[in-house]
Amino acid sequence: MNYCSYAMLNFERKRSDLNKLGEYRSYLNEHPRLLFLFLEITTRCNLACGHCGSNCGTAGDNGLLSKQEYFAFLAKLAESFDPNDIMLCVTGGEPLLRKDIFEIMAYAVSLGFSWGMTSNGTLIDSDIISRMRESDMKTISVSLDGLSDTHDWLRNRPGCFQQALNGIKLLVGAGCFQHVQVTTVVHKNNLYQLDDLYELIKKLGCRSWRLTNVDPIGRANSNPELFLDGREFRILFDFIRAKRVNPSETLQVTYGCGHYLTPEYERDLRDYYFICGSGVYVASILSNGDIYACLDIERRSELVQGNILRDDFVDIWRNGFQMFRSDRFELSGKCKKCSDKSYCRGDSAHTWNYDTNEPILCIKEIL
Numbered sequence: 001m002n003y004c005s006y007a008m009l010n011f012e013r014k015r016s017d018l019n020k021l022g023e024y025r026s027y028l029n030e031h032p033r034l035l036f037l038f039l040e041i042t043t044r045c046n047l048a049c050g051h052c053g054s055n056c057g058t059a060g061d062n063g064l065l066s067k068q069e070y071f072a073f074l075a076k077l078a079e080s081f082d083p084n085d086i087m088l089c090v091t092g093g094e095p096l097l098r099k100d101i102f103e104i105m106a107y108a109v110s111l112g113f114s115w116g117m118t119s120n121g122t123l124i125d126s127d128i129i130s131r132m133r134e135s136d137m138k139t140i141s142v143s144l145d146g147l148s149d150t151h152d153w154l155r156n157r158p159g160c161f162q163q164a165l166n167g168i169k170l171l172v173g174a175g176c177f178q179h180v181q182v183t184t185v186v187h188k189n190n191l192y193q194l195d196d197l198y199e200l201i202k203k204l205g206c207r208s209w210r211l212t213n214v215d216p217i218g219r220a221n222s223n224p225e226l227f228l229d230g231r232e233f234r235i236l237f238d239f240i241r242a243k244r245v246n247p248s249e250t251l252q253v254t255y256g257c258g259h260y261l262t263p264e265y266e267r268d269l270r271d272y273y274f275i276c277g278s279g280v281y282v283a284s285i286l287s288n289g290d291i292y293a294c295l296d297i298e299r300r301s302e303l304v305q306g307n308i309l310r311d312d313f314v315d316i317w318r319n320g321f322q323m324f325r326s327d328r329f330e331l332s333g334k335c336k337k338c339s340d341k342s343y344c345r346g347d348s349a350h351t352w353n354y355d356t357n358e359p360i361l362c363i364k365e366i367l
Helices: 011-030 067-080 101-110 126-134 148-155 160-174 191-204 218-222 230-244 313-319
Strands: 036-040 087-091 114-119 139-143 179-186 208-213 252-255 282-285 290-292
Touching: 067 101, 067 313, 087 101, 101 114, 101 126, 126 160, 139 160, 148 160, 160 179, 160 191, 179 191, 191 208, 191 230, 208 230, 230 252
Parallel strands: 036 087, 036 282, 087 114, 114 139, 139 179, 179 208, 208 252
Antiparallel strands: 282 290
16 A cells, blocks of 8 residues: 555645545435444453543443343344444453453354454453454454553553553464554653654554544543643654655554544545544444444433334434434534534544534644
């Protein structure tokens, strides 16, 4: 893949592309296409990370879907959708805390679905690798949020950096997974470790490195000292762009899907222009069976679309999610006045303030 072509697009070309994308988003609101279904298979986690958007912890799961309930849901899903069109993305909490995870996902694979997971990496050992292989897991993303001391500090447990590193080495060494990725959430305390992290991750043999910023959601709201300012965002963005324009680099570096980056940075930092996929490309099943959009969105009862134990998911996908298929930016005075509103369309659903109807975070405003 030649990243140079992305970075060399000029403003005029980007504006033209973004105008077309705005038209496509209007079409997508009327014709959503389910590509990614997230399964919050547990809310438990063995860490207590300072930036966790979900406030996950060690408390037990309440109302957790059973294995048989997952089986029934997945069977119905396979009857109504082509499993080849949907990627099942398993998350938590820490998914590996769920003992029957591989039984559930092996059944999903038997129906024709592909699956991957996100993990903090601390529980991965040779036995887990074998079970991942047997259940035909395709992809995994493991978090490294700084060098050793910084990572352990953010995740509130000494030694978890080395555990994650060991897990990544086992995953790469297994040689049987399509994509082993490292994800880093960038904050003030690890911003200047990016060069060292890059060399470390490349040496590990990972295929890609996904960087994003700490968002003002969940537990991170109690740690505002982590948030990047405009100058620091530029440092992050310029770092990613510099790595992507060098065709000799073997590690693919990308910014996450989370935000509209303005024509200055759009398409330079990832292989596509920004679209918030919540409710148009993405749906989620919460641990209790509630049907939701993106799992990063704050949990609000009015945003729950239904529950798979009593409602027809297919009908809800076709006719629900209207909040996410409307023009949120028309609700916000701030957004209405913005020259980029047709490109951004209110930015991400997970950083939208549903009380004041305006974005909590705006990259354009910060820059």
